[in-house]
Every structure is written in structure tokens, then in C-alpha cells.
Amino acid sequence: MTLGIPTTDMSHALPCARHLIDGRAVESANGETFETRDPHDNSVIGTVVRGSAADGERAIKSARRAFDEGPWPRMTPRERRKILHDIADAVDAHRDELAMLETVDSGKITRQALHGEMPRVAQNLRFFADYAAMTPSEAYPDGAVLGYTLYPPAGVVTAISPWNAPLMLATWKVAPALAFGNTVVLKPAPQTPLTAARFGELALAAGLPEGVLNIVHGFGGDEVAGPLVSDPRVDRITFTGSSATGARIMAAAAEQLTPVSAELGGKSANVVFDDADLDIAVPESVKAIFAGSGQVCFAGSRLFVQRGILPEFLARFTAQAEDIVVGDPKNPSTSMGPLIEQRHLDKVHGYVELARREGGTVVTGGSRVTTGEMARGFYYPPTVITGLTNESRTAQEEIFGPVVAVIPFDTEQEALRLANSSPYGLAGILFTTHLDRAHRMAAAWQAGTVWVNCFFERDLRMPFGGQGISGVGREGGQYSRDFFTEPRAVMVRTH
Structure with missing residues (x-):
């Protein structure tokens, strides 16, 4: 199969994504397929094989055989490093093609896909390849006894990735699993299968042995995802997605005592103190909620602003939100693309309607974009809501869209209490020029990551994950x- 799409014109190319099992592109066992659509205009851009439990079992069998009998786990970390760097080079060489696939499949603006996400895909591969090859292990000489630690691969890894950053988050899982010598079954989200399918082709062409990376397409529940999380031949499960789905996966895995790493939903607080530099705080806060059309698990969707600066901050924040150019993600001037699908758009707008019923005031946005060509797609504008409390459902439940609740506070203690008054604990964002306050807040904030005077800065050596219903475990580096x-x-x- 070839999924390459070198131009923005989709009229001549309708790719078909097949499973990758044991190094071969295969149809589903039941022969079924489904369509993948462009969120910009709801047009069909390809067909995808629809996996069943039988396909999941085939993929696990392939990965198990490749781990138990194949060369990959028995290679040295340096040998695996060479192949993973070659795959990263292939990603770089096909960056334009992969970025366009990501755009038409997920609605990601091409500029971000090309200059942000595809470089990060290659970085994921190179970082973990280098880390596995270069990180030391422990040795403890103690007189006549020498103790040391080995880090053999766990075995077969199920990796289930989401649709909001499809290939970047898939490789965040696949890269470390492969670097440490495991074999993998990857199930990308059914909304965004194309870049994963193309990545599998590139990995094989770059020298990845057959069966080391298997990719199955389809849906959750009792379909293809069922055996991927309940089969005793699976040794690790890594999942990114909703908290509800994560809970179901962990329940299925518990029957086999299979370890799970789960990065789940979020309702992150963004706290702006009255001493903050608004030239930094305003644009970073805009990015924190509206980047990716708000479809970001750690988005700053609860925006707490100290009361004394609320009028100025809100005016500047709203103005910048209204300056965001919503439109075709392939257009270089676009700043925000569509939501992923109709069902999700309905959910997002449903929360805005709920906010109105809860007494909120929609300052800007609040209704579907229906002008021009965007009428066929799933566009929703940046939406700013005031007049709510932190106890409202709008402020407590994950919307996963470009909707922010702006809520005032008076003191540092109140800000911390509000930030921690959530069942989620994925991330926090803080703007202040007082270094001591920043350290106090970060130390007491119940979240996996706290950003101070910035947003989404990453170091892949550091832990990433959440607490509460935002997840279990951490990934990154050690x-x-x-x-x-x-x-x-x-x-x-020794003697």
C-alpha cells in the first residue's frame, strides 16, 4: 500500500489504510471497512480496514513471536538505535507528506503539523533511541558481593493513541517501547488512521524487522481493542485518551495483572496573579486554551484571574481570541482549524449551552461557524465565558474544545484551593513575577506538570502524566x- 499524498489536492487520491501485521499489509479478517473524513468539509479522504477481535489476536500473535523468537529484543541498544534513527530520518524526508495526511485526517493546521508535530515525531524516535543506548544502570559493590541492575524489555506492548495529535502521541509510546527492545501492537484512533499507517510503511522500509511493529485499525469495546487490553500475551499497555475509557482498559488489564500507563483527561487550571507580566500571560493563556482548537488534554480551560486585573486581562484576552483566524487548516494564514467530527462539535456546543443555563455569559464565540466553506466542516470559534463558579459543571467537566471559563479570585490561598478543586490533575499553568510564590504554588499544586510563565515547554527526560482521574503512571526518560x-x-x- 502507498498512502503518500504530496499535494493539498485530495480529489485524485483516496488512500486505503490496511492493518500492518507481521510485516505485511492485510485486510480485516471480516472484510469490513470504514471511511475516514476531512473535518474541514466532511469529505471522504480514504477507507480503512475495520478490525475485529480476530485481527487484534493476529497482531498480538505476530508481536509475541517477534519478541520470543526474533532479533529485535536480542539486539544491543546501539543496534536498535541505528534503526530508530533511520526511521526518524525517513520521517524527516517525508515530513511534507505526513503533515498533509495529518491535516486532512485530523484538522490540524498544516503549519503546526509541518513545523511542530512532525519534528517532534522524529525527536521522539531519536531521543528514546539515544536514551536507551546511553543511560547507565546501577552497580553496588559491597565487599564480596557485587549488585547490579539489568533492564530487559518487558515483552509485547499494546499502544493505544488518540486523535488530537495522532502521530506525535503514537510515537511517544512506540519509540520508547521499541528502544528498550519490546515489540508493539499500535491501535491508532479510528478518526485519524492515516499517518500511523504511513509510519508503519516507513518503519519497515527503514529496516525495522517484521512483526516488531504491528498496526491494527478499528474501534474499541469488543472490537479490535478488546484483545489488545485483555490478552495474557500482552505485557504492557500504554493508553492516552478519556478518563472513562482509561478506567475500562484498566479494569480489563487487571484480570491479567497487566501494568498500564494511562494519560487521561484534564481540566487544567491557569492562574494569573496581579503581578503577572500581561504581555506574556495573555498570549500564553490564549495559546493554552485555543491551540489545537482546544482539543488538548492539558489545555488551560479553567482560567483564574486575580480580581484587580480582571477587567484589563479579560479585554486583552478576548481581543486576542477574536483575532484568531479560524478556517481551512491548509491555509497558511489559519490559526485554528476545525474540531474532529460532528459528534464532538455537538458535545462542545452542548457545554456552551449548559454554561448559559448555569448563569454564564458568553463574551465571545458560542455558536458554530457556518460561513462559506466552513459550513460543511466542524468549526467552532474561540469561546470565552464569564459569570460561572468553579463548582459549575462547565468548569468541572472536560469539554475538550475551544471553550474557557474565566473566574476571578482574590488571594494566593484561594487560587491554590480553586486550582486543586477538580477531580483531574494533569497540568497547571501559573503567571507571576514572584519567584517565591511560583515555587509555593508548584509545590502544593496537585498536577503532573506545572508551567510557570509559559505553556507546553517540554523536556523529554522529565515525567509526563497526571494524578486523580487524569491518569496512572508517568512516561518520559527514566x-x-x-x-x-x-x-x-x-x-x-565475587570472592
């Missing part, structure tokens, strides 16, 4: 090594 390996203590008497 945390990924601990999860994707089976650390083993060895004690040797």
Missing part, C-alpha cells in the same frame, strides 16, 4: 525505561 522494561536485580559473590 520513567519510560521503568515502565517498558522489567528491572532485574543481580547479586554476585
Whole structure:
């Protein structure tokens, strides 16, 4: 199969994404397919094989055989490193094609896909390849006994990735799993299958052995995802998605005591103190909620502003939100593209209607964009809501769209209480020029990541994940090594 789409014109190319199992592109066992559509205009851009439990079992069997009998787990980290760097080089060489696939499949603006996400895909591969090859392990000489730690691969990894950053988040899972010597079954989100399918082709062409990376397409529940999370031949499960789905996956995995790393939903607080530099705080706060059309798990969707600066901040924030250019993600001037699908658009607008019923005031936005060509797509404008409390459903439940509730506060203690008054705990954002306050807040904030005077700065060596219903476990650097390996203590008497 070839999924390459070199131009923005989709009229001549309707790709078909097949499963990748044991190094071959295959149809589903039941012969079924489904369509993948462009969120910009709801047009069909390709067909995808619809996996069943039988396909999931085939993929697990392939991955199990490749782990138990194949060369990949028995290669040295340096040998695996060479192949993963070659795959990263292939991603770089096909960056334009992959970015366009990401745009038409997910609605991601092409500029972001090309200059943000595809470079990060390659970085994921290179970082974990280097980390696995270069990170030392522990040795503890103690007289006549030498103790040391081995980090053998865990085995077969199920990786289930979401639709909001399709290939970047898929490789955030696949790269460390492969780097530490595991074999993988990847199930991309059914809304966004195309870049994963193309990535599988590139990985094989770059020298990845057959069966090491298997990709199955389809849906959750009892379909293709069923065996991927309940089969005893699976040794690790890594999942990014909603908290409700994460809970179901963990329940299925618990029957086999399979370890799960789950990065789930969020309702992150963004706290702006009256001493903040508004030239930084306003644009960063705009980015924190409206980047990716708000379809970001750690988006700053609860915006707490100290009361004394609320009028100025709100005026500047609203003005910048209204300056965001919503439109065709392939257009270089576009700043925000569509939502992923009709069902999700209905959900987002339903929460705006709920906010109105809860006593909120929609300052800007609040209704579907229906002008011009956007009428056929799933466009929703940046929406700013005031007049709510932190206890409202709009402020407590994950919307996953370009909707922010702006809520005033008076003191540092109140800000911290509000920030932590949520069942989610994925991220926090804080703007202040007082360094001592920043450290106090970060130390007491119940979240996996706290950004101070910035948003979405990342260091892949650091832990990423959430607490509460935002997830279980951490990944990144040593945390990924601990999860994707089976650390083993060895004690040797030397004399």
C-alpha cells in the first residue's frame, strides 16, 4: 500500500489504510471497512480496514513471536538505535507528506503539523533511541558481593493513541517501547488512521524487522481493542485518551495483572496573579486554551484571574481570541482549524449551552461557524465565558474544545484551593513575577506538570502524566525505561 499524498489536492487520491501485521499489509479478517473524513468539509479522504477481535489476536500473535523468537529484543541498544534513527530520518524526508495526511485526517493546521508535530515525531524516535543506548544502570559493590541492575524489555506492548495529535502521541509510546527492545501492537484512533499507517510503511522500509511493529485499525469495546487490553500475551499497555475509557482498559488489564500507563483527561487550571507580566500571560493563556482548537488534554480551560486585573486581562484576552483566524487548516494564514467530527462539535456546543443555563455569559464565540466553506466542516470559534463558579459543571467537566471559563479570585490561598478543586490533575499553568510564590504554588499544586510563565515547554527526560482521574503512571526518560522494561536485580559473590 502507498498512502503518500504530496499535494493539498485530495480529489485524485483516496488512500486505503490496511492493518500492518507481521510485516505485511492485510485486510480485516471480516472484510469490513470504514471511511475516514476531512473535518474541514466532511469529505471522504480514504477507507480503512475495520478490525475485529480476530485481527487484534493476529497482531498480538505476530508481536509475541517477534519478541520470543526474533532479533529485535536480542539486539544491543546501539543496534536498535541505528534503526530508530533511520526511521526518524525517513520521517524527516517525508515530513511534507505526513503533515498533509495529518491535516486532512485530523484538522490540524498544516503549519503546526509541518513545523511542530512532525519534528517532534522524529525527536521522539531519536531521543528514546539515544536514551536507551546511553543511560547507565546501577552497580553496588559491597565487599564480596557485587549488585547490579539489568533492564530487559518487558515483552509485547499494546499502544493505544488518540486523535488530537495522532502521530506525535503514537510515537511517544512506540519509540520508547521499541528502544528498550519490546515489540508493539499500535491501535491508532479510528478518526485519524492515516499517518500511523504511513509510519508503519516507513518503519519497515527503514529496516525495522517484521512483526516488531504491528498496526491494527478499528474501534474499541469488543472490537479490535478488546484483545489488545485483555490478552495474557500482552505485557504492557500504554493508553492516552478519556478518563472513562482509561478506567475500562484498566479494569480489563487487571484480570491479567497487566501494568498500564494511562494519560487521561484534564481540566487544567491557569492562574494569573496581579503581578503577572500581561504581555506574556495573555498570549500564553490564549495559546493554552485555543491551540489545537482546544482539543488538548492539558489545555488551560479553567482560567483564574486575580480580581484587580480582571477587567484589563479579560479585554486583552478576548481581543486576542477574536483575532484568531479560524478556517481551512491548509491555509497558511489559519490559526485554528476545525474540531474532529460532528459528534464532538455537538458535545462542545452542548457545554456552551449548559454554561448559559448555569448563569454564564458568553463574551465571545458560542455558536458554530457556518460561513462559506466552513459550513460543511466542524468549526467552532474561540469561546470565552464569564459569570460561572468553579463548582459549575462547565468548569468541572472536560469539554475538550475551544471553550474557557474565566473566574476571578482574590488571594494566593484561594487560587491554590480553586486550582486543586477538580477531580483531574494533569497540568497547571501559573503567571507571576514572584519567584517565591511560583515555587509555593508548584509545590502544593496537585498536577503532573506545572508551567510557570509559559505553556507546553517540554523536556523529554522529565515525567509526563497526571494524578486523580487524569491518569496512572508517568512516561518520559527514566520513567519510560521503568515502565517498558522489567528491572532485574543481580547479586554476585565475587570472592
